[in-house]
Amino acid sequence: MYKPVIISDSNKKSLKIKSFLVKNLKNLLSKSQVVIVIGGDGFMLKILKKNKNSLKSFYGINSGNYGFLMNKFSPKYTIKNFSKAKMITIYPLELIVKNNQGLKKKSIAINEVSILRQSRQAASLSIKSGTKIIIKELISDGVLVSTPAGSTAYNLSVHGPILSLNSKKLSISPISAFRPRRWKGKIINDKSIVRIHNLNPKKRPISAVADNLEFRNAKNVTIKTNKKIKFNLLYDSNRSLQKKIKIEQIRRETS
Numbered sequence: 001m002y003k004p005v006i007i008s009d010s011n012k013k014s015l016k017i018k019s020f021l022v023k024n025l026k027n028l029l030s031k032s033q034v035v036i037v038i039g040g041d042g043f044m045l046k047i048l049k050k051n052k053n054s055l056k057s058f059y060g061i062n063s064g065n066y067g068f069l070m071n072k073f074s075p076k077y078t079i080k081n082f083s084k085a086k087m088i089t090i091y092p093l094e095l096i097v098k099n100n101q102g103l104k105k106k107s108i109a110i111n112e113v114s115i116l117r118q119s120r121q122a123a124s125l126s127i128k129s130g131t132k133i134i135i136k137e138l139i140s141d142g143v144l145v146s147t148p149a150g151s152t153a154y155n156l157s158v159h160g161p162i163l164s165l166n167s168k169k170l171s172i173s174p175i176s177a178f179r180p181r182r183w184k185g186k187i188i189n190d191k192s193i194v195r196i197h198n199l200n201p202k203k204r205p206i207s208a209v210a211d212n213l214e215f216r217n218a219k220n221v222t223i224k225t226n227k228k229i230k231f232n233l234l235y236d237s238n239r240s241l242q243k244k245i246k247i248e249q250i251r252r253e254t255s
Contacts, residue, residue, distance in 0.1 A: 004059070007047055009039030014063040017073055021061075024079050033057060034234070036082070040064020041153070045110050045211050048231050052092075052108060059085055059234040068152060068244060071236050085234035088165065088241055090149045091190075094226040097208045097215040100201050109210035110231065111150025113223050114175075115196055116142040118205040118216060122178055125206070128195040129188050134172065137199060138183065141176040142206065145194050145223045149241065152248045161187055162249045165242050170194070170225070194223040 004025065008018040017038050037047050038061045048058060059082055062070035071081065092108040099105070117123040123142055127134040146155035148163035151171055156162060160173030172194065173185040188194070198206050201219050208218040235241055 004034040004036050005056075006036045006038065008037075009043045009063065011039075011063065014038045017061055017063055020075065021078075034059060036061060037070075038063055039070075040067055041069045042212065044069045048110060049108060049211075052229050052231075055232075057087055057232040057234050069149075069233070069241070071234075071239060081236040082234075084237055086237050086240060087232050087234050089230050089232050090147065090165070090241075091225050091227055091230055093145065093147060093170075093210070094224050094229075095208060095210045095215075096222040097218045098220040099215070099217045100205075100219050101217075105215045107210035107213050107215070108226060108229060109150075110147065111153045111211050112144050112146040112155055113221070114142060114144050114154065114209040115218070115221060116175070116207050116209060118207050121204045123206045124199040124204050126197045126199055127172065128197075129172075129186075129192045134186055134188075135180075135183060137179070138174060138177065139179040140174045143175060143185075143196065144171070144173045146171040146173065147190075147225075148245070152245055156248065156252075160185060162245060162252060163187070164245060190225045192224070194221075196221040196223070 008014045033056045035056050036059050037044050044060045060070035061073045092110045093113055095107045095113050097105045122139050125138045144155050148165045148167055151163040155173055158173050158175050160171045163169050168190045169187050170190050177183050198219050206218050207214050207216045208221045
């Protein structure tokens with residue numbers, strides 16, 4: 001008999017849910033390749049990145065605020081929902097940052113890569129998709145490159161498009177664009193390689209952030225989908241990630 005591994009955040013609410021599951025999952029036959037993660041979206045992202053080479057599936061239970069990547073906890077239904085959960089697979093972005101000193105750093109981002117101004121000066125950026133110039137110069141607070149799974153997170157807050165999970169697209173969205181003021185961004189194929197160049201690194205420094213991991217003084221940034229890494233997420237059949245994204249799309253259309 002195998003019991004799923006349970007990883008919990010350290011807050012009181014998470015620990016209480018963990019205690020409940022430990023007691024009530026003891027008689028449940030389960031695949032040994034399942035990890036239950038209790039916390040918020042940020043905690044789930046942290047656990048997924050730590051297990052980026054794992055073949056396990058991850059079932060999130062929300063004890064935070066919004067919990068878009070998580071399932072809702074219910075003492076009455078969680079055990080039943082967990083046993084019937086459906087799996088979806090998502091792929092992260094790979095970020096390569098070259099700073100002003102020529103040093104390279106790498107990371108992955110499950111939701112988005114954020115390019116942000118690092119001072120009071122607005123960022124001055126050029127953006128390419130492959131060899132095609134998307135925009136010669138963007139003066140703004142920054143820009144986001146978002147996955148479909150992350151399109152309802154920070155990307156939605158900056159009025160970027162909501163992408164369906166099966167869209168095979170990425171979203172490029174400006175953050176407070178000053179020039180050109182009316183540029184709304186672009187949707188590109190997820191096979192594209194995005195290259196962002198800081199046009200004025202001395203006067204207008206920027207940082208590159210992979211979800212919540214920051215690299216400062218970025219000069220050149222390369223972003224692409226990494227199909228060699230995949231994350232298998234489990235969702236309650238009535239609250240799948242696809243359905244959550246669809247709900248957000250409807251909310252935007254009717255607001």
